Amino acid sequence: MTDTATHDHSHGDADSPHGYITDKDKYLNRMKRIEGQARGIHKMVEDEKYCIDILTQISALTSALEAVAVGLLDDHLRHCVVDAARLGGAEAEAKITEATQAIARLVR
């Protein structure tokens, strides 16, 4: 009788503040793998592996992080920025400025 269906979502419900939920599992998996890569590099230093091999793993980890960042930025543009654009005005301007600053930090 009691319908609990509307509460039967482990995450990504209507309360979700930033709604990039469609890809959430993808990002969680990627971050899980990135954590593993960071632990692997720690272990390589611990075991005093060859420096160049550690650098190769750091490059791989950096690339993985950049891919996450670009993906999040895409989602952000697609949702937050597009929503703000439809409303227009100062809010839209502020969202774009914020996105550009994030891009500038990534590009450096």
Add this chain to the structure above:
Amino acid sequence: MTDTATHDHSHGDADSPHGYITDKDKYLNRMKRIEGQARGIHKMVEDEKYCIDILTQISALTSALEAVAVGLLDDHLRHCVVDAARLGGAEAEAKITEATQAIARLVR
């Protein structure tokens, strides 16, 4: 005799297809400076200047280019993407995808 005033705009008229005209002179000046930096580096190689000093100039030039790229991207988001967002649909989606791909190339 004939009034040529309506043709007397060197740039940035209503026919301008991509309308980032407000900042056009800023970008032209920056690109002018960047061309000068590139010529300067060529000259440094020609004169066999100290390698590390050439690398410093290359880093400066790369930073200047990144600043132009981030500025253009900001303008692009502010105009093309926002306009597309207001129209919505496939056009908006395509514009965001295109912008993200440009960001990915800059971030690498």
Add this chain to the structure above:
Amino acid sequence: MTDTATHDHSHGDADSPHGYITDKDKYLNRMKRIEGQARGIHKMVEDEKYCIDILTQISALTSALEAVAVGLLDDHLRHCVVDAARLGGAEAEAKITEATQAIARLVR
């Protein structure tokens, strides 16, 4: 009963193949912090924190990784490459080529 003390060195003994031991603890601490940052970003995605804030943390993590990479490269040049340079010949050439390739991957 038997004294195993000579094997009771957790790291950095004379058998250490790549001898960047002076800074080993510094690198281990940095990598520990980087692992923490990666876990923090995972948690931010889990909690659906604001996208731009996640991007800020990704930029910080990338910078921390780059600092580790540049530090390792410095150590590598200072030890492996300098040693090879003293021996000279094909070995020195190969070490430089290897170092340059690692730098190219970092610079991209």
Add this chain to the structure above:
Amino acid sequence: MTDTATHDHSHGDADSPHGYITDKDKYLNRMKRIEGQARGIHKMVEDEKYCIDILTQISALTSALEAVAVGLLDDHLRHCVVDAARLGGAEAEAKITEATQAIARLVR
């Protein structure tokens, strides 16, 4: 009788202070091309080409500059740093520090 031949070299002679002469023409050609790319981007802004197309050209120019930088760094390691390493002492240390700082600026 008078032999001026030994002075008749426009560049790359024994007086050359930084002796990366074997590849000098390669670098001059690359920098020439880079100057052309910079002029092309200036022209694209002048003509108000599509923003994303300009960004693509900026990415290409940045990659070309990075390739020059990595090449110069390789030459620098192969000559200046190796020479300093053979002499050893404070000079060698200083050369490595200088090279690492240049790498850090490129990696950022």
